[in-house]
Amino acid sequence: MSCCDRMAAGRLASAASASQLGASSSSVLRPGHASLPEADNSLREALTSLSASSERKAVAMVVGLIGPGRVGSELLRIWQQHAACQTLPLHGVLNTRHALLSAESLLADSSNPPPPGTAGSATDRLLTRLAHSERQSITAFVQQLRSLRAQRHVLIDATASAEVAAQHSSWLRAGIRVVTANKWALAAGHDDYAELQQAGADHDSQYLAATTVMAGLPVLSTLRRLQCSGERIQRISAVLSGSLSALTAACDQGEACSAVLLQLQQQGLTEPDPRLDLSGLDVARKLVIMARTIGLQLELEQVDVQCLLPAELLAEPALDLTMHAAQLNRHWQRLSEKLSGKLVYRADLEVLADGSCAAQCRLVGLSADDPMTMLRGSDNQVQITTASYAQQPLIIQGAGAGIAVTARQLFADLLQCWQSA
Ligand SMILES: NC(=O)c1ccc[n+]([C@@H]2O[C@H](COP(=O)([O-])OP(=O)(O)OC[C@H]3O[C@@H](n4cnc5c(N)ncnc54)[C@H](OP(=O)(O)O)[C@@H]3O)[C@@H](O)[C@H]2O)c1
Secondary structure, eight states: OOHHHHHHHHHHHHHHHHHHHTTOOOOOOOTTTSOOTTOOHHHHHHHHHHHHHHHHOOEEEEEEEEOOSHHHHHHHHHHHHSGGGGTSOOOEEEOSSOEEEOSSOHHHHHHSOOOTTOOSOHHHHHHHHHHTSOOOOHHHHHHHHHTSOEEEEEEEEOSOOHHHHTTHHHHHHTTOEEEEOOOTTTTSOHHHHHHHHHHHHHTTOOEEOGGGTGGGOTTHHHHHHHHHTTOOEEEEEEEOOHHHHHHHHHHHTTOOHHHHHHHHHHTTOSOSSTHHHHTSHHHHHHHHHHHHHTTOOOOGGGSEEOOOSOHHHHSSSSOOTTTTHHHHHHHHHHHHTTOOSEEEEEEEEEEOTTSOEEEEEEEEEEOTTOGGGGOOTTEEEEEEEESTTSSSOEEEEEEOOOHHHHHHHHHHHHHHHHHTO
């Protein structure tokens, strides 16, 4: 069956289930019953219409996007151009300053011919509408989306916010499926992580997070398959940061660390705050996610992480790559001059005989025969050594960062959610 056939079959199944759901007793927001301290009249009007519409019909899936930033807005572009655009609706978008909610799909609306004199793509018009909307709290936003009767509710988290990630468990408990590029929940402290797992299991809610490691390359799914099959994973070595991969490659060629970072930031290849990349913590979070995927109990604090930033720059309110260039370059020089061979920032996880593990992330120089010397640009690579892959590790390599690849894989996770609705 082709991808299009599967989607058509999925749509038929969804339509059939939606009509059965028409008589269900899902809670419906009634205007006047909701507390909307931050909403103004225009938002109230939108919500009144949204509520009235939801009383008329239940749809297959209601989707809300939190974080239409670099990845999130690219996701909207991909979605808008995809064959699923007309049938896979987007009912809400929220960032820190604005919220847009609609009873009809915001994508279908934005793909209508633009009003005379309006320039830009359909996604640009949607983002312009968002920019003219009022602010709303995440709680109120989610509450409004849930008030739309549907077979499934899905929230996409395309933020890098710990505050948003802290709500994933409660969404799962409410039966909402979560599609996330945000690593914070999966790498949170043990209790919060256990709660997330329990919430998903108790409520049979999908949690799709392929893009949290290597921008959606099939790493977590491979680890899960190996683990499920009873394979004993002995070691994972990985270059897990596209920005650090590009940084080490360019610095190897003699370029200045600060100049390379500035370029990468402009290309959207760093985290919103590049100190997250340079601190090594973003890599450590990915290693924790991988370890937990194979059932290991690893906390972020247990990873021995080498920071690539001088301590004084960690304390600054923000990193200014021009103003702090000299400090950055001096620090890089000190770290790299002791190493020989191709430089990479490598994450290593060793699974010990008693089932515990040792984890570290640091700048290393590679010997000439290491497959990681094949890495180019911002590529990532993971080497998985197991009982079956003992002589030669199983290797997965490819673009592990970048707005376009991340957004594409995030959309693939959303489609997976839709097709299993
Ligand atoms: N860029 C990549 O190559 C890449 C690769 C893999 C994974 N990722 C992950 O993808 C996610 C997004 O990255 P990005 O580069 O797109 O970030 P970004 O451009 O900074 O966008 C972040 C978005 O999240 C919104 N946001 C932040 N905190 C929020 C909050 N508390 N409530 C509501 N909205 C909030 C921001 O709203 P405002 O505009 O109002 O601040 C913005 O729309 C991150 O988790 C990142 O780790 C990125």
